[in-house]
Amino acid sequence: MGKVLVFGHKSPDTDAICSAIAFAELKNKLGEEVEPVRLGEIGGETEYVLNYFHVDAPRLVKSVADEVPAVYLVDHNERGQSVDDIEKVEIRSVVDHHRIANFETKSPLYYRAEPVGCTCTIVNKLFKENGVALSKTTAGLMLSAIISDTLLFKSPTCTQEDVAAAKELEAIAGVDAATYGLDMLKAGTNIADKAAEE
Amino acid sequence: MGKVLVFGHKSPDTDAICSAIAFAELKNKLGEEVEPVRLGEIGGETEYVLNYFHVDAPRLVKSVADEVPAVYLVDHNERGQSVDDIEKVEIRSVVDHHRIANFETKSPLYYRAEPVGCTCTIVNKLFKENGVALSKTTAGLMLSAIISDTLLFKSPTCTQEDVAAAKELEAIAGVDAATYGLDMLKAGTNIADKAAEE
């Protein structure tokens, strides 16, 4: 099997970026060659997260069929939210927490959706189910995604599973979710404020 | 939460019937009220299986929205293979091993698809992931479904995971897959032969 790309939706949020990085780490540790990429510019919140944990932003792509025959999707499934040439490649797996719509495959695939607040909550399960240890850095990115998608556990979409996953990730990452999370969410707001002022 | 129905596809095969019964047992043991039902007549092979393990065929239904607001799907996802009034109920989860097509939900759901030979191979994982013990009878039904979908592990769709699951289920059910499996597959063929002769 050759290289596979993994990416979240267009106009990526912190979960779209961090679940792609985490899923790629899982697959790489399982012996596959997987590269996380992104479909658009990252926002201020995600920039804060990547800087905090000293991680480079995934490579920006506008198409995928020219480089790989197959892809993994995270944090989305709908065609319109995916890469423009999604119809030209095999979707080998999806890990997501959204409704399913405008999605179709020619072949059976691995599809893992759960009605939780964040894709990284599911990716955390996948690491455990596969017996793969999380790095400190990736745990920090995944915690950030959960904080982002659940607005620090306050969104109506937040479940007990998100809270439990965040607790585990907090311990591995060695950061305090409440303090770090507020700074992170503020970083997103500041940029938004600035943009509005311009 | 009120009662939920679970069912496989129209023109049910052994996996459609047995994965519904097994999934209902899992959910019932987890404290939910779930009834397995079927969307059509069972064939000779499935009749042999149910007789062998002394299990009644699930109740036949032609519609579901008149009894429940939500359903679980097993062994299928496509609208055309499902109950006629599927659009009128919430699909709360899907466990399947087919491609995804003509499927759409309004809300996030639990969707578990894996590219393996049989839905019961995935249901076996769900029992283990949830720490729920399988009854001897249900293990026998699930083993039967794997034998049926993989033609005794000889189909091109059969994976190592199906073989491994069958080994586990064989031990719990206390039957020899090779001997029992041949009799079971023959029971299906006999009926088909008879029908052709008529």
Ligand SMILES: [Mn+2]
């Ligand atoms: Mn997202």
Ligand SMILES: [Mn+2]
């Ligand atoms: Mn998300």
Ligand SMILES: [Mn+2]
């Ligand atoms: Mn079937």
Ligand SMILES: [Mn+2]
């Ligand atoms: Mn099947």
